[in-house]
Amino acid sequence: MDKRVFEGLLYDFYGELLTQKQKYIFEGYYMEDLSFQEIGELYGITKQAVSDMLKRTLKQLSKYEEKLGYVKRFAEQREAIENAIELIDLGEKDEVKNILNSLLD
Amino acid sequence: MDKRVFEGLLYDFYGELLTQKQKYIFEGYYMEDLSFQEIGELYGITKQAVSDMLKRTLKQLSKYEEKLGYVKRFAEQREAIENAIELIDLGEKDEVKNILNSLLD
Numbered sequence: 001m002d003k004r005v006f007e008g009l010l011y012d013f014y015g016e017l018l019t020q021k022q023k024y025i026f027e028g029y030y031m032e033d034l035s036f037q038e039i040g041e042l043y044g045i046t047k048q049a050v051s052d053m054l055k056r057t058l059k060q061l062s063k064y065e066e067k068l069g070y071v072k073r074f075a076e077q078r079e080a081i082e083n084a085i086e087l088i089d090l091g092e093k094d095e096v097k098n099i100l101n102s103l104l105d
Numbered sequence: 106m107d108k109r110v111f112e113g114l115l116y117d118f119y120g121e122l123l124t125q126k127q128k129y130i131f132e133g134y135y136m137e138d139l140s141f142q143e144i145g146e147l148y149g150i151t152k153q154a155v156s157d158m159l160k161r162t163l164k165q166l167s168k169y170e171e172k173l174g175y176v177k178r179f180a181e182q183r184e185a186i187e188n189a190i191e192l193i194d195l196g197e198k199d200e201v202k203n204i205l206n207s208l209l210d
Binding site: 013014016017064067068070078081082084085088089093096097100101103104 | 118119121122169172173175183186187189190193194198201202205206208209
């Protein structure tokens with residue numbers, strides 16, 4: 001998976017555990033494509049401070065994933081469901097049921 | 106949902122974010138059915154301290170659920186998948202696909 005996409009997913013899954021300031025800075029950089037300089041000007045901090053804060057935020061988000069693993073879990077689940085949808089049209093009832101039952105474990 | 110079952114789920118979903126001591130005390134009470142007194146003796150603290158710690162731990166776990174909502178999300182998903190499994194045997198292909206597609210949103 002592309003690094004930036006993965007970082008976006010980390011934020012989707014655990015962003016609510018960040019402070020409001022961390023969220024603004026993360027969103028400025030990742031969603032609004034602002035530079036460190038531009039974000040720094042918005043919040044009255046240096047671009048170095050923005051860079052440091054983003055690094056710490058990513059580390060924190062990675063730690064949550066390491067402990068909880070929901071990004072990985074949802075990606076695997078998604079793949080299984082997409083697979084099941086394809087198999088429905090092929091009439092593979094038992095196989096579809098096996099896949100869905102495995103999601104209930 | 107039964108309160109104690111829900112508290113167990115909170116622990117399943119977010120327990121990894123607790124400290125080792127919080128985990129031991131939670132597991133002593135919820136999984137090993139020890140009394141506050143017995144847990145206190147194991148860790149050299151009073152039963153009141155055990156009670157306070159459990160209360161704080163539950164509050165912390167509830168906060169995670171409030172912010173992330175994975176207990177609720179997984180329960181809903183589970184219900185949808187169980188529903189889909191039943192519909193497969195009834196030959197309701199389109200309905201099954203609708204349910205599975207809704208899980209990909």
